[in-house]
Amino acid sequence: MKTKIVSLDKLLGGGLEDKSLIVLWTSPGVDCSPFVYQITISALNGGDGVVFLTQTKRADLVVEDMKRKGWAVDKFVDDGKLCFVDAYSKLLSAPSKQKYVVEKPKDISQVMAVLEKAMAGLNGKNKVLIFDSISSSLDICGEDSLPKINLKELADKHNAIALGIFVQWPYEKKLVDAVKEKADAIIQLNAIEDKVILREFFTVPKVSWHKPAKKGVPYKVLPTGEIAVYVPKVLVIGPYNAGKSSFIHSVSDRAVSVDRLGTTIALDHGHVDYAGFSVDLFGTPGQERFDPLLEMLGGEALGVIVVVDSTSPETFKRAKEMIAKSRTTGLPSVVVANKADFKGAKKPEEVRQLMVLQKDAIVIPVVAEDLSSIKPGVKEPCKLKKSDVNKVLEALLGKFGE
């Protein structure tokens, strides 16, 4: 079954396989509902039936949330293609309007028995079970209930796909590993997080029917509820003549610059695929007259690379000013100490001190690939040592994945 999230289907080797348990793995603060809803809708639109277990909220509120997020599901509820198993209401001793109600929601055997009944009574070409959630079951029914959450067996018996949601609270490692072990495939949602969550990306670390690619796909949720791939933007800033264009051209798979007589006068743009990330780099000119560009590009950036000329400490103040003007304080950042092999170049710790950066700020020295290739009067960006620029990318992208 295709999830209809194109990049996810590719990572899954075409889609979700029948008779399998897929764990949608997320962490507190990262909303998995767009994925749950899109998979539910893809199944329903394809003629499949969906059983949806809810343990922490009323079923009608799930339907309302789906509608608010762009998915109208009323007709599927009406014709019985989407049916809910209510394992919530009886926790509060409240009445339920659902056909399938778990009378003792703290008893996992009862939850599974009602699910079995609902799966057996479901209409549809194929069947999908949305289990919301494995983590709530552990919280409500106890951590020892995990072996009884037989989603794989249920999927096998009904020739169905079971999608179990797991929110990784600070559980014991043993328990987390046991959940991983149960899954045929894991779709993992991660946050690009520094001080706060900046963006989210998904990976597929486990697929039993396909060799998973080590790739992180940043995404955004469109107003229609659909999930679209998002290409993170990294801002490259620094004083005039620090080597921003050289950095972008050296690090990128492809790059262009708008320059006049060798000096960037609009912007540099590069694109690089590295460590499973696909990143756009935007470089701004160093002269003050172009500063309005800084704020404009800074607003959309997910990370910042600050390029300074290690031999010109008098320009460090300007670099700090550019960080402030781009309003990127707090974003993941790395300082590139360019021309580190030149006479009089400041060492990384000196750069950190002179720029008054925090103790844990990353400063990476970078040198040219071949200084003898730089000819006087030639205005092309100088090629920087690949291993140095890759260190910069690694440090920045490492911050994304933390």
Place this chain on the structure above:
Amino acid sequence: MADLLETRVKGLDKALGGGLPGGTSILLTTETPEKTGFFCLDFLYRGLASKQPAMMITTDKSPEEIKIDAVKRGQTFVRFEEKFMRWIDVYSIPAGRSPDENPAINRVSSYLSLYDITISASIFQSNFYKLNQCHRVVLDSLSTLIVRNNSQTVMRFMQVLTEKTKKAGGSLIYVLKKGLYAHLEPELEKMVDAHFDMVQTDKGTVFKILKFPSEVSRKELNLKVTRTGVELG
């Protein structure tokens, strides 16, 4: 020593030796919920007045009710709702109410949806960070969440919320109503940087500082509710 955040709650900073260290998590145990509510709102409001964003996670009253009560004491939270003030309402929907939509308020479907609370908090805190590197959070109350969930689940939630709030530069108060959960207090206290306690005596409300990361000048203060907030002395 780390930078101190002035709470600007009258009398508190003096007692704490200047204020709260950045990113402090506080357990506030109480046997006077109403006055504790005043204290918490004062803590948030003083921050808002100095352009520090604030977030209230409310489980026992709707944000609308809290705002009306606050106006009576001259605190108009509505004027900060465009950018700085945010609410996570865990009360209205479980209570069967259908309040109007307000972009400053995220309503959570049930007391069990702790995951949904973290999603709302993350969205708000991401925006706060663009406004100020410090912000303030109050969760009132932990007791209500523990009634509906098991205590281990709530403690895991607390661990996550504290970590995320600290990372984002926030200071956070957890309100715990005394009585039912006295046995959990030692464990909860271990999870936070500071522990304040409010008790009612014959002479009035006493505010006790039971745990704090640094030396404090006074461990017991009297709390008075004034026309503009609270005052400790």
